[in-house]
Amino acid sequence: MSKLPVDPQTLIAAFGPHLNYPPREGYAGRDEPDKVVETHCCFCGMQCGIKLLVKENHVVGFEPWMEFPFNEGRLCPKGVQRYLQNNHPDRLLSPLQRVEGKGFEPAGWDSALDQTVAAIRSIQGRYGNDAFAVLSGVSLTNEKSYLMGKFARVALKTKNLDYNGRLCMVSAGAGNKKAFGLDRGSNNYSDLKGAEVIMICGANVSETFPTLTYWVWQARDLGAKLIVVDPRLIPLARTADLHLDIRPGTDSALYGAMLKYIVDNNLVDHDFIREHTSGFDAAVEAVKDYTLEWAEAVTGIDREKIRQAAQWWGQANTSFLLHARGIEHHSKGVDNVLACINLVLATGRIGKPYCGYATITGQGNGQGGREHGHKCDQLPGNRDINNPEHRKYIAGVWGIEEAALPGQGYTAYELIEAIHRGEVKGLLSICFNPLVSLPNSNYVRAALEKLEFYVAIDFFLNETARYADIVLAGSLHEEEEGTVTTAEGRVTRIRQAVTPPGDARTDTAIILELAARLGAKDKFSFGSSEDIFNELRIASKGGTADYYGITYEKIEKQMGVFWPCPSLEHPGTPRLWEDRKFATPDGKAHFNPVPYREPGEVTDDTYPVVLTTGRVVSQYLSGTQTRRIGKLVDQYPEPLLEIHPQLAAKYGIRQREIVKVATRRGEAEFPANIVETIRKDTVFIPYHWPGQKSVNQLTPGTLDPVSKIPEFKVCACRLEPTGRIAPAGQAQAYNSI
Amino acid sequence: METANYYKTDMEFFIDMQRCIGCQACVVACAECETNGHESMIHVNYVDRAHTIQTTVQVCMHCEDPVCARVCPADAISKDEFGVVHTANTARCIGCSNCVVACPFGVPFKQEQYDLMMKCNLCYDRTSAGKKPMCATVCPSGALYYGSREEMSRMRPQSSPVNHFLFGNEEVTTKVNIMMPAGATVLQVYE
Numbered sequence: 001m002s003k004l005p006v007d008p009q010t011l012i013a014a015f016g017p018h019l020n021y022p023p024r025e026g027y028a029g030r031d032e033p034d035k036v037v038e039t040h041c042c043f044c045g046m047q048c049g050i051k052l053l054v055k056e057n058h059v060v061g062f063e064p065w066m067e068f069p070f071n072e073g074r075l076c077p078k079g080v081q082r083y084l085q086n087n088h089p090d091r092l093l094s095p096l097q098r099v100e101g102k103g104f105e106p107a108g109w110d111s112a113l114d115q116t117v118a119a120i121r122s123i124q125g126r127y128g129n130d131a132f133a134v135l136s137g138v139s140l141t142n143e144k145s146y147l148m149g150k151f152a153r154v155a156l157k158t159k160n161l162d163y164n165g166r167l168c169m170v171s172a173g174a175g176n177k178k179a180f181g182l183d184r185g186s187n188n189y190s191d192l193k194g195a196e197v198i199m200i201c202g203a204n205v206s207e208t209f210p211t212l213t214y215w216v217w218q219a220r221d222l223g224a225k226l227i228v229v230d231p232r233l234i235p236l237a238r239t240a241d242l243h244l245d246i247r248p249g250t251d252s253a254l255y256g257a258m259l260k261y262i263v264d265n266n267l268v269d270h271d272f273i274r275e276h277t278s279g280f281d282a283a284v285e286a287v288k289d290y291t292l293e294w295a296e297a298v299t300g301i302d303r304e305k306i307r308q309a310a311q312w313w314g315q316a317n318t319s320f321l322l323h324a325r326g327i328e329h330h331s332k333g334v335d336n337v338l339a340c341i342n343l344v345l346a347t348g349r350i351g352k353p354y355c356g357y358a359t360i361t362g363q364g365n366g367q368g369g370r371e372h373g374h375k376c377d378q379l380p381g382n383r384d385i386n387n388p389e390h391r392k393y394i395a396g397v398w399g400i401e402e403a404a405l406p407g408q409g410y411t412a413y414e415l416i417e418a419i420h421r422g423e424v425k426g427l428l429s430i431c432f433n434p435l436v437s438l439p440n441s442n443y444v445r446a447a448l449e450k451l452e453f454y455v456a457i458d459f460f461l462n463e464t465a466r467y468a469d470i471v472l473a474g475s476l477h478e479e480e481e482g483t484v485t486t487a488e489g490r491v492t493r494i495r496q497a498v499t500p501p502g503d504a505r506t507d508t509a510i511i512l513e514l515a516a517r518l519g520a521k522d523k524f525s526f527g528s529s530e531d532i533f534n535e536l537r538i539a540s541k542g543g544t545a546d547y548y549g550i551t552y553e554k555i556e557k558q559m560g561v562f563w564p565c566p567s568l569e570h571p572g573t574p575r576l577w578e579d580r581k582f583a584t585p586d587g588k589a590h591f592n593p594v595p596y597r598e599p600g601e602v603t604d605d606t607y608p609v610v611l612t613t614g615r616v617v618s619q620y621l622s623g624t625q626t627r628r629i630g631k632l633v634d635q636y637p638e639p640l641l642e643i644h645p646q647l648a649a650k651y652g653i654r655q656r657e658i659v660k661v662a663t664r665r666g667e668a669e670f671p672a673n674i675v676e677t678i679r680k681d682t683v684f685i686p687y688h689w690p691g692q693k694s695v696n697q698l699t700p701g702t703l704d705p706v707s708k709i710p711e712f713k714v715c716a717c718r719l720e721p722t723g724r725i726a727p728a729g730q731a732q733a734y735n736s737i
Numbered sequence: 738m739e740t741a742n743y744y745k746t747d748m749e750f751f752i753d754m755q756r757c758i759g760c761q762a763c764v765v766a767c768a769e770c771e772t773n774g775h776e777s778m779i780h781v782n783y784v785d786r787a788h789t790i791q792t793t794v795q796v797c798m799h800c801e802d803p804v805c806a807r808v809c810p811a812d813a814i815s816k817d818e819f820g821v822v823h824t825a826n827t828a829r830c831i832g833c834s835n836c837v838v839a840c841p842f843g844v845p846f847k848q849e850q851y852d853l854m855m856k857c858n859l860c861y862d863r864t865s866a867g868k869k870p871m872c873a874t875v876c877p878s879g880a881l882y883y884g885s886r887e888e889m890s891r892m893r894p895q896s897s898p899v900n901h902f903l904f905g906n907e908e909v910t911t912k913v914n915i916m917m918p919a920g921a922t923v924l925q926v927y928e
Contacts, residue, residue: 026771061769064874075875080765206758210877217756217879221893235758235790617760631765645787655787677790 002427002451002467006103008691008737014103015461016090017623017735019630027087029055037497038065041079042139042477043620045361045487046070046211048079052478052497059086059478059497069559070189070488076210077618077632084629085476086498090460092473093502104461104471109503109513112470116428117517119453119469120156123426130406133160133415133424137431138168138369140507141482141494142547143532145365145373146380146539147511147524148430152406154398154523155515159406160424163374164432164621166412168325168366170375170707171333172359178334179341179590180576181583182544183382184367185358186350187320188488188562188574189215194354195320197312199227201340202251202326202713203360206235207617209324209487212360219320227309229254230326231612232642232684233677242309245679247300248612249599249714251327255339256287256594257295258310262346267314272348276580279591283342286593298596300679319349320356325614328359329712331600333704338592345589351577361487363621364477368485371545372536376409380536381543390543397539399523411708413438413701419447430457430474430507435464436622436690439699439710440665457510462624463690473504480506481529483555489573490560491550508532541566544583599714600702603681607663607716609647610682613695614713619688627688627734638731639693640673642684643719648674653721656728660720661685663698670695671726683717693736744819744865747885750873751898752794753916756880759783759792763872763881770860770871776848778824778857779872794880796872797822797844797857798900799912805836805845805856813854820912821861825854841904841926897921 033053040047049068053061064073095112096104134152152161173183192215228237229244237243292303327336349355361367372380383390395402418424448467456465457474478497515524541548549565561572582589618635620626656671685695702711768777780795803822806814813829816822832852836845845856860870873883898914901923
């Protein structure tokens, strides 16, 4: 029974989102904290160091952590305000149970856990183990990610476990494994500093990874050229040497044409290609017709700008290519990543100082989470769940028979489809708000309503958790010890600053207790987060993501350790491939042919405009945390439709006029923000908001065939001005129903 | 971290508008100071959002001869031995807004609820203890930077710090620097 127990307004009144502002005089005790805890921001993959000020088991403020080497005290507005998720009136303080007609009422832990275990047993007894699925998230630490993976496979014995990284960097991971045999950014960001050319492909660095901006500028101060590829003139592109204003969905055409140009003009590293790579000829053959003229026609970028970018890229001595969701959130996300890697390999600029390549992992522990935990096709250490050797090793670590280890299950969006088909009947979610973050949200909502039982673990009642039968009050980032692995591949320490308030428990304690009640207590007898990490070290040993040589002590001493780190004596690996030994079976880096193909949905007479989505600087992902922090909401209160004046004029759309945007999935209304900083054929809407304000009502569930990432970044839409001007002032989008 | 229990006279404030990404980290960090009553003393604005994504960031420039202090009828604004121009003395400020109108950079603003002028005091609680001001500590792009002039010229050889401004014929010299293309010595704000 997974329907809303009562109308959403009643749920919002009880559980928010409400906006938290600090008191005018600041929280009491900030000047004389009981302790100052060196930890990290809870949001993006930069994992900036920050100090939390703690008074009487409350986080009462922050101080910059100047010594942490990546950010040296620098923060974005989300980092500055992250402490306000603590002391929040919406914080769940006890387990809840659904009460029809009323909403949610507090339940004792025994009752909540008993009901959960009974429902799991009932569903698995009637429909099989795989009918109960788990959706997890990579704001969780490495320890919790590992624990979720083990819990699903050993305690629940289900194959159906996936995670919200499926909406994040799986295209990059798949591409990196094909090309390098390993899924990690090849370089840490200090290699940006001496790069002659920096090319940033589909990454709104200045809004989604603001503290990375400083590293880009350090290179520019020394003369680096900056090339930004983005359909919008994002803040970082404003001063870039080249802004390639690409038509969404055509990325691989650009990189293919650049490859052809540098090959035709002999700007490639023949020695490197011959000695350290394979597949070059096939990759070149695939782009042989991709002239600048053709690329201009496909991408909408002026051919001279493409030529200039290719010329700079080809002739540079040092360079760094970064990409993120802008090229990855596509039905050809893996193709786009491989097309970028081809450009890097063709010039041989990898594995050397200031010669870098990396995806910018989006979520706080997007990197570590996918390596060790809850990705449906992976086992700890970045092992392959379909590889018999890998299965055998992990089964040994877990003390089970290899045959008892479930195989590969469905990916996140496929799980929603499986619920619709009736294959999956029960769900446990943690740290995931799919009703806001998955595409085609009306379809996702209908799936939730088909579940027989849904249990959510979270610290706030997010929009998806409103559909739960049982809600288990879990823990915030600052309420548990652990580690995360940053976008650079640096394993860092998360410290417990406070204990969970009220009757809330740590996520770890909840999972361990559930495992015990499911009869797997002997496999889940960890006494601390460090115990879990120590088992993770062994589980990862010998895998590509080898953490065996990393200990809590070493992380603290070195301010982070870069994996792979195979032995206790090993210092870690800040820069990969210095030995030119790639992690592929033949030890070479692989070119991959990338023939151009169209995105999953193209414009037509009915849906003539390209719609793309993304983020704003003051919000994070589905907004479970940031739509509850007052000043962050005030900074960008509602999703706006960014539209070029020429396109607006075509439809007679005025500034702040409410425009109905329709796609094949649904329709929604957004006020127009008419700006020249976007392509004339494309509109942009940010995605952090729920309900009627969610652009994911419109986005398609088209998946990349390899990575199964949804195509958030391009679909076809129709614009209909309503004649109404959006009123100024608070938009109430943060708690939209 | 370089900490001391005194004001470091070799440290200066630098603003580089081309790096500003409009993220408002400085604004929310400034407001964290309880002596401000959670009001920010920094102004971040779009120049003209319809045409450009460019934002500007304005902190108090701490003028050598602060016009805000000169026009204050209550003598509420003072400059100290380090050149820091302090926010209005709350016992003296009469909320007349002369300073708000007079400042060439548009920095002070009147807090109607307190009937007081408020402005940046260069995080005196931090800078007087050898720390960096909060905004220049958190700024993720280096648009706001606090450090030595020597450090700045080493790190950013393509820019020069400028602290002379010409507003028509009115010359203003400030403690805070604006980063300009290398070799620039003066910023002419308008004819």
